[in-house]
Amino acid sequence: MTNFASTQSIPAATPIRAAGLSKVYGTHQALTNVSVRIEPGEIVGLVGRNGAGKSTLIRALLGLIEVEAGTAWVFDEAALTMSDGVKERLAYVSQTPTALEWMSVKQMMHFIARLYPSLDREYVNEALKRARIPIDRKLSALSPGERQQVELVRALAIRPELLVLDEPAAALDPAVRRELLRDIVIRAGEGGTTVLFSTHIVSDLERVASRILFLHQGHLILDAPVDDLKECVAHVIVPPHALPEGAIVGELHRRILADGALSLVLRRSPAEDWPDFARRAGIRTLGIEDLFVEIAQ
Numbered sequence: 001m002t003n004f005a006s007t008q009s010i011p012a013a014t015p016i017r018a019a020g021l022s023k024v025y026g027t028h029q030a031l032t033n034v035s036v037r038i039e040p041g042e043i044v045g046l047v048g049r050n051g052a053g054k055s056t057l058i059r060a061l062l063g064l065i066e067v068e069a070g071t072a073w074v075f076d077e078a079a080l081t082m083s084d085g086v087k088e089r090l091a092y093v094s095q096t097p098t099a100l101e102w103m104s105v106k107q108m109m110h111f112i113a114r115l116y117p118s119l120d121r122e123y124v125n126e127a128l129k130r131a132r133i134p135i136d137r138k139l140s141a142l143s144p145g146e147r148q149q150v151e152l153v154r155a156l157a158i159r160p161e162l163l164v165l166d167e168p169a170a171a172l173d174p175a176v177r178r179e180l181l182r183d184i185v186i187r188a189g190e191g192g193t194t195v196l197f198s199t200h201i202v203s204d205l206e207r208v209a210s211r212i213l214f215l216h217q218g219h220l221i222l223d224a225p226v227d228d229l230k231e232c233v234a235h236v237i238v239p240p241h242a243l244p245e246g247a248i249v250g251e252l253h254r255r256i257l258a259d260g261a262l263s264l265v266l267r268r269s270p271a272e273d274w275p276d277f278a279r280r281a282g283i284r285t286l287g288i289e290d291l292f293v294e295i296a297q
C-alpha cells in the first residue's frame with residue numbers, strides 16, 4: 001500500500017498572515033481592517049507617511065500589541081500566543097532598539113549566541129568589523145546608526161526564517177544602507193528568508209522589495225508587486241464636467257484641486273483596461289515616489 005503521507009509534500013507555513021486588524025489608541029484609529037498575507041521568500045516593503053500606522057501594523061502582526069479587532073498569525077500560530085519554537089524562527093528589529101543597553105557589543109553577541117546556538121559568528125565578526133563598530137563599547141554609548149547596525153547584524157546572524165525590520169535604514173548612512181540591503185537580499189536569495197521592512201526610502205524599496213504595502217491613515221490602500229506598479233497604478237486629473245457618476249472602481253486616493261478638477265490615483269489589475277473617463281482625461285503612470293508624494297498631499 002502506498003504511504004501517501006510520506007510522498008506528499010507538506011505546504012510551508014505562511015510566515016505572516018492577518019485578517020481584519022484594527023487598532024485604536026485612545027480616540028485615534030491607528031489601523032482599520034488591515035488584512036495581509038506574506039508568503040515564504042518574499043521581500044515586502046511597507047511604506048506610508050509619518051504616523052500612517054506602519055510600526056503599529058508591524059507590532060500587531062508580531063503579537064506585540066493587542067488589537068481591537070482581527071487576528072494575526074506567524075507561521076500559522078496566533079501571534080499573540082506564539083510558541084517559543086516560532087519565536088526562534090523570527091528576528092525583529094524595532095525602530096529604536098533599547099534592549100540590553102548595559103552590555104558591550106561583544107557581551108551582547110555572546111549573550112545572543114547562548115540563546116541561539118546557530119548564530120553565525122563568522123558573519124557577526126565580519127559584519128561588525130566591516131561596519132567599524134567598537135565592540136568593547138556599551139550599547140548605550142553607541143551612536144544611533146551604530147546601535148542600529150549592531151541590531152541588524154544580530155538579526156541577520158541568527159539566520160531567521162522571517163526577518164521583520166521597522167525602518168532599518170533610518171539612522172544609516174547611504175554606504176552602510178547599501179550593504180545592509182545587499183545582506184538582506186543575499187539572505188533572502190540564499191536562505192529563503194522572508195523579509196518585511198518598513199521604510200521611507202523609496203529607492204531602497206525599488207532596489208530590493210518584490211512587493212509593496214502602502215498604508216495611508218491606518219488603511220492598507222495598496223498591496224501590489226513592485227513590478228506591477230508602473231502598469232497598474234496611475235494618476236489622472238479629471239475636469240469637473242467629466243466626472244463619472246457614482247463610485248469610481250479602483251480609486252486609491254482623491255483630492256480636489258483649486259479649479260474644481262479631481263486629482264485621482266487609480267489602480268487596475270493587469271488584465272483590466274483603464275476606465276473610459278480616465279483614458280479621455282489622460283493617464284499618467286506613477287513610480288513609487290510619485291505615488292507617495294501624490295497620496296501625501
Ligand SMILES: Nc1ncnc2c1ncn2[C@@H]1O[C@H](COP(=O)(O)OP(=O)(O)OP(=O)(O)O)[C@@H](O)[C@H]1O
Pocket residue numbers: 025026028030048049050051052053054055056057
Ligand atoms: N502608544 C501610543 N499611544 C497613542 N498613540 C499612538 C501610540 N503609538 C502610536 N500612536 C499613534 O498612532 C499613529 C500611528 O503610529 P505609528 O508609529 O504606527 O506610525 P508610523 O507609520 O510607524 O510612523 P513613522 O513613519 O513616523 O514611524 C500615530 O498617529 C501615532 O501618534
